[in-house]
Amino acid sequence: MFSFANMCLLSPSDLQRIFQNLDVNGDGFVTLEELNWLLQKTINIPQFGLEELESIVEKNRLDFSEFLFFYNSISKQNNGENRGGDDDDHDDDDDKDDEVLESDLVKTFKVFDLDGDGFITSQELECVLKRLGLWNQTSCKDCRSMIRFYDTNLDGRLDFQEFKNMMLLTTA
CATH class of the missing domain: 1.10.238.10 (EF-hand)
Structure with missing residues (x-):
């Protein structure tokens, strides 16, 4: 059974299907425009502009392994794994x-x-x-x-x- 929790942490096979759907021409790469469309329209992550996205991934297109790396980076960031903080400010x-x-x-x-x-x-x-x-x-x-x-x-x-x-x- 599908659950919303799976939307936050997609399986590799789910990510493979998403990648294949984005790779319209079937060349094995997802362009930054396609990735940006996914982030803004489907997943509703408007914080990335195309220029910012290009500076983050440092490429014009991503193969599947790069796409997975990007997804994992965003997932960690959204799940708070990259947040820092001092123990003194724990309540805050x-x-x-x-x-x-x-x-x-x-x-x-x-x-x-x-x-x-x-x-x-x-x-x-x-x-x-x-x-x-x-x-x-x-x-x-x-x-x-x-x-x-x-x-x-x-x-x-x-x-x-x-x-x-x-x-x-x-x-x-």
């Missing part, structure tokens, strides 16, 4: 981490809430999975099951609090 760091987590959850929620109505439906989930190349014939059933599992008020969709609870449960 916890508050900042909570704020960052809440902010990240809001951004992630917006990726899935395609119509902006404040809810995620199984159809919206399916649409995002298709964009990422992670949808298959069984995913539709899994999408409905997952929504039902975390839908505590039984309205057939996830509001932000249900989404947040799900994310905190599946990533713990």
Whole structure:
């Protein structure tokens, strides 16, 4: 069964499918334009401009291993593994981490809430999975099951609090 936690930490086979979907001409490389499109439109990471992305990866295109390295770097950064801090400021760091987590959850929620109505439906989930190349014939059933599992008020969709609870449960 697919879970939102998998969106944060994609498997190598998921990343291979995403890479192949981005590599439209099949030359074994993803251009920075394609990578930028993925970051901005699909995953909703607007912090990278094309010039900044080029300065980060230092190449005009990436092969699959370079794509994996880039993904792992971004994942570590977004999961806080690259954050530093003194032990003296531990309480302040916890508050900042909570704020960052809440902010990240809001951004992630917006990726899935395609119509902006404040809810995620199984159809919206399916649409995002298709964009990422992670949808298959069984995913539709899994999408409905997952929504039902975390839908505590039984309205057939996830509001932000249900989404947040799900994310905190599946990533713990």
